[in-house]
Amino acid sequence: MLARPAPDYRAAVRGLRRYLVVPQVSKHRVFAWLDRLQLASHQLTVIARDDDYAMGVASSTPHVLWSLQQGTQLESRPRYTPSTTFQTFPLPWCPGAEPISPKNNGHAIHLAISTAAAELDKLREAWLNPPEWIAEVEKKVDITYRTQLAAVPADVRLWSAAPPSWPKPRMTRGSRPAPSPTSTTSAPPGCALAHEQLDRAVLAAYAAVDPKGGWDPGVGEGV
Numbered sequence: 468m469l470a471r472p473a474p475d476y477r478a479a480v481r482g483l484r485r486y487l488v489v490p491q492v493s494k495h496r497v498f499a500w501l502d503r504l505q506l507a508s509h510q511l512t513v514i515a516r517d518d519d520y521a522m523g524v525a526s527s528t529p530h531v532l533w534s535l536q537q538g539t540q541l542e543s544r545p546r547y548t549p550s551t552t553f554q555t556f557p558l559p560w561c562p563g564a565e566p567i568s569p570k571n572n573g574h575a576i577h578l579a580i581s582t583a584a585a586e587l588d589k590l591r592e593a594w595l596n597p598p599e600w601i602a603e604v605e606k607k608v609d610i611t612y613r614t615q616l617a618a619v620p621a622d623v624r625l626w627s628a629a630p631p632s633w634p635k636p637r638m639t640r641g642s643r644p645a646p647s648p649t650s651t652t653s654a655p656p657g658c659a660l661a662h663e664q665l666d667r668a669v670l671a672a673y674a675a676v677d678p679k680g681g682w683d684p685g686v687g688e689g690v
Contacts, residue, residue, distance in 0.1 A: 476507070479515035487514035487522060491548075492541045496531045498522060500588070512549050520565060520577055523584030526662075527669040530556055559672035576672045579690045583665035590658050664690075 480486045485500045488511040498514075500522070507513050514525065524530060534552040535545055547553075560566065566573040671687025674680065 476513055480513065483515065483517040485517045487516055487525060488512065489514070489525070489547055492544050492546050494544060496526075496534055496545075496547065498525045512547050512553070514553065519581035519584045519588075522588060523580040523665055524558060524669055525553075526584060526587065526665065528662075528666045529669060529673075559669065559676055573672065573675050576668060576675055576687070576690060579668040580665065580672060583661060583668050587658065587661040587665055590661055594658070 480503065484503055486503070486507075487498050488501050488507050489496060489498045491510055491512050501507055501511075514521065516522075533556050534547055537551045537555060538548050539546045539551070560573075560577075566577050568574060667687050668690045670682070671690045674682040674686050
């Protein structure tokens with residue numbers, strides 16, 4: 468990012484309120500949102516989508532397994548290579564042709580994927596950045612920002628107040644409170660169930676697009 472301004476990347480995310488990123492090299496395939504005001508490191512792969520459906524399909528087990536099979540490795544760690552993973556992945560619907568209207572066949576499934584993805588992301592975010600932990604951090608960031616803003620001449624200010632989509636602070640190793648004796652490092656409650664619901668919705672989308680594919684009748688149950 469320091470070598471050149473990456474015009475293609477900036478153009479792709481311009482106008483989006485957020486966009487998807489995934490580490491290029493990591494043990495696990497975890498997709499996350501970056502705010503539009505944040506710039507991604509060169510160690511992240513960027514997917515220029517801001518909808519929950521895109522998050523859902525990317526986070527689903529079919530895509531994760533595909534990326535592990537089609538990707539490369541750095542020593543023993545899987546590498547997410549867009550040219551052989553994301554660009555070759557058979558999405559349920561072509562990008563831009565997703566059924567987002569109730570009049571389209573498959574709208575309910577598309578909505579189910581979006582809902583499940585949003586719920587999964589909400590659970591992960593609340594677990595990694597508990598609101599009660601970052602409240603004081605947010606307060607300090609806001610005070611610091613407004614103090615610095617007051618020192619800037621009014622005629623050169625970019626904003627008169629904090630931007631409406633100002634990225635929320637995240638807990639760092641140094642600022643995270645010490646875990647309580649009863650805390651656990653396991654996945655947050657409900658996360659496994661939310662991911663299962665997401666996988667069912669994604670598989671139901673494939674079954675709807677390819678009804679003759681010999682899908683298990685239980686695919687999409689509860690969607």
